[in-house]
Amino acid sequence: MTEATGAATPIDIELDSGGRRMRFAWADGKRSDYDWEYLRWRCPCATCSGEGEFAGELESRTEFQPDETEMVDLELVGRYAVKPTWRNGHDTGIFTFRNLRHLAEQDGLLRDA
Numbered sequence: 001m002t003e004a005t006g007a008a009t010p011i012d013i014e015l016d017s018g019g020r021r022m023r024f025a026w027a028d029g030k031r032s033d034y035d036w037e038y039l040r041w042r043c044p045c046a047t048c049s050g051e052g053e054f055a056g057e058l059e060s061r062t063e064f065q066p067d068e069t070e071m072v073d074l075e076l077v078g079r080y081a082v083k084p085t086w087r088n089g090h091d092t093g094i095f096t097f098r099n100l101r102h103l104a105e106q107d108g109l110l111r112d113a
Contacts, residue, residue: 008101013082015074022074022084024100029113032104037069039084042103043093 006027014023022034041058043049050056070087077083077094085091104110 008098010097013074013076015071017071020070022071022082024104025113026101030104030110031113032100032109032111034100034103034109036071037064038107039071039095040064040069040086042095043090044095044099045092048093 007030009027010024011027012023012025016023016033019033020036022036022039024032024034026032043058046054046056048056048058050059065088067087068090071084072087073085073091075083075085080098081094081096082100083091083094101110
């Protein structure tokens with residue numbers, strides 16, 4: 001799979017608390033918005049998503065409590081990812097830019113700027 005130059009490189013990242021979403025502008029001119037609950041269901045940490053042969057906690061869940069889907073902080077991790085902190089204190093999910101771009105393409109979240 002070849003990736004367009006800059007496709008997975010964000011030029012702007014916004015935590016939109018009023019809209020309960022994380023917003024990305026990509027270097028190739030595309031944009032994507034990620035609803036907080038959408039992201040919470042896709043948390044990539046080992047506790048939530050599992051690791052190896054062990055299932056993650058999300059596999060047996062059908063819903064979240066309100067404090068589990070309220071993002072209170074968003075931190076850059078190097079030059080390759082972001083790490084949200086949720087109201088309940090959960091902060092171990094690191095979303096790489098490549099993974100976020102893939103999710104946007106896969107789930108129809110990508111649009112022209």
